[in-house]
Amino acid sequence: MSAIEPTVTQKFHDTFIENNKQNALQRGVIKNGITASAQNQSAEVNNVPVFSIDIATGKVANQKQSGRCWMFAALNTFRHKMINSFNLKDFELSQNYTFFWDKYEKSNYFYENIIATADQELDSRKVAFLLATPQQDGGQWDMIVSLFQKYGVVPKTAMPESSNSSNSRDLNNYLNKKLRKDATILRELITSGKTVAEVQAAKETMLAEVYNFLAISLGTPPEVFDFEYRDEEKMYHLDQKLTPQSFYEKYVGVNLDDYVSVINAPTADKPYNQTYTVEMLGNVVGGKEVKYINVDMTTFKKLAVAQLEQGESVWFGCDVGQSSTRDSGIMSLDAYDIDDLFDIDFTMTKAQRLDFGESLMTHAMVLTGVDVIEGASTKWKVENSWGEKVGDKGFFVMSDAWMDEYTYQIVIRKELLSKELQEIWQQEPTVLAPWDPMGALA
Numbered sequence: 001m002s003a004i005e006p007t008v009t010q011k012f013h014d015t016f017i018e019n020n021k022q023n024a025l026q027r028g029v030i031k032n033g034i035t036a037s038a039q040n041q042s043a044e045v046n047n048v049p050v051f052s053i054d055i056a057t058g059k060v061a062n063q064k065q066s067g068r069c070w071m072f073a074a075l076n077t078f079r080h081k082m083i084n085s086f087n088l089k090d091f092e093l094s095q096n097y098t099f100f101w102d103k104y105e106k107s108n109y110f111y112e113n114i115i116a117t118a119d120q121e122l123d124s125r126k127v128a129f130l131l132a133t134p135q136q137d138g139g140q141w142d143m144i145v146s147l148f149q150k151y152g153v154v155p156k157t158a159m160p161e162s163s164n165s166s167n168s169r170d171l172n173n174y175l176n177k178k179l180r181k182d183a184t185i186l187r188e189l190i191t192s193g194k195t196v197a198e199v200q201a202a203k204e205t206m207l208a209e210v211y212n213f214l215a216i217s218l219g220t221p222p223e224v225f226d227f228e229y230r231d232e233e234k235m236y237h238l239d240q241k242l243t244p245q246s247f248y249e250k251y252v253g254v255n256l257d258d259y260v261s262v263i264n265a266p267t268a269d270k271p272y273n274q275t276y277t278v279e280m281l282g283n284v285v286g287g288k289e290v291k292y293i294n295v296d297m298t299t300f301k302k303l304a305v306a307q308l309e310q311g312e313s314v315w316f317g318c319d320v321g322q323s324s325t326r327d328s329g330i331m332s333l334d335a336y337d338i339d340d341l342f343d344i345d346f347t348m349t350k351a352q353r354l355d356f357g358e359s360l361m362t363h364a365m366v367l368t369g370v371d372v373i374e375g376a377s378t379k380w381k382v383e384n385s386w387g388e389k390v391g392d393k394g395f396f397v398m399s400d401a402w403m404d405e406y407t408y409q410i411v412i413r414k415e416l417l418s419k420e421l422q423e424i425w426q427q428e429p430t431v432l433a434p435w436d437p438m439g440a441l442a
Contacts, residue, residue: 060394062387067137072385138441146287152244329391364442
């Protein structure tokens with residue numbers, strides 16, 4: 001290894017001091033910060049929030065201080081359908097209800113993975129991976145499908161937000177503390193030769209504690225409830241004695257098996273036109289397997305446009321923190337001129353960013369519009385879940401070039417896939433490692 005010689009550092013210092021341009025930049029960046037100094041106003045000019053295809057969606061929701069974007073995005077796609085079908089206004093489905101069952105199921109999923117890896121050393125990569133984050137708020141499309149299929153959904157009035165769903169830091173802290181302690185017990189039981197029945201009995205006791213913890217923190221999920229509302233014409237409606245499953249069937253009515261997850265991951269280890277899954281990625285044991293089909297970006301965008309053209313919004317996952325402005329809601333590669341500010345070339349390909357840990361899916365939102373000019377998409381309308389104080393009343397504009405570089409996943413009706421891709425979808429998926437970037441949770 002080669003140490004830095006003081007003479008080399010001195011040379012860098014002297015060169016910097018003699019450069020008047022860098023001294024001027026230093027004053028501005030120290031005063032205003034890096035991104036504010038590099039923000040490019042032309043990005044707003046080039047991404048005006050007007051679209052040739054624009055689906056009516058109502059007001060945006062707000063996930064607040066929680067990582068539930070994937071839930072909000074999925075529930076918002078249902079909400080769009082319900083608003084149009086039942087003439088509703090300012091309606092939301094309960095994110096807290098889905099949050100409760102996700103935490104409950106993720107706890108069991110963690111326990112089962114701890115049991116399955118009990119023969120491995122604590123410092124094995126898989127065990128270390130499990131213990132690093134026993135559970136978290138994030139998730140994947142197929143995980144939310146598992147929850148909806150098992151537990152249904154309820155209107156927000158049936159299970160409103162709680163302090164701990166809106167700000168989940170403490171809940172996650174103490175739940176993970178419990179899960180790690182339980183992991184020590186489960187591993188000790190297995191090491192000491194306890195039977196499968198004895199280990200499962202211990203796990204059931206742990207799950208009872210998890211249920212109580214969640215019920216105290218989030219509230220008790222309703223088993224039966226009434227749905228009472230007034231529509232846009234002020235007409236009164238009352239539907240009594242609904243269950244979460246019957247409510248889903250009657251008011252949402254979406255066959256979730258009709259949808260597939262399409263990804264764009266241009267890395268050498270994931271050839272296009274093949275399917276993939278990720279080991280130890282899920283929440284409901286026995287639920288829907290996380291499965292993707294990897295396609296090139298041209299196909300990816302055509303599928304998204306096709307679903308929007310048919311009046312249906314699109315759940316998607318991206319790396320929202322890259323080159324995007326929270327206040328004005330612009331997602332564009334020229335949102336900030338960081339390269340010019342520092343005279344450093346930060347350019348990497350999409351594949352390089354995935355391979356070297358520079359980018360992965362961090363956030364899920366909904367595509368609700370697109371601007372198509374001469375048959376090609378130019379910019380996209382994005383419904384976020386950060387409330388109305390960001391972007392254009394909560395809506396963002398994503399440039400087509402930004403989608404190319406930082407969008408990784410869309411959820412599309414299976415029928416929109418070409419015949420060839422539908423046949424490929426039926427293939428057994430290649431299993432990726434738990435820490436693969438395509439295993440990231442939005």
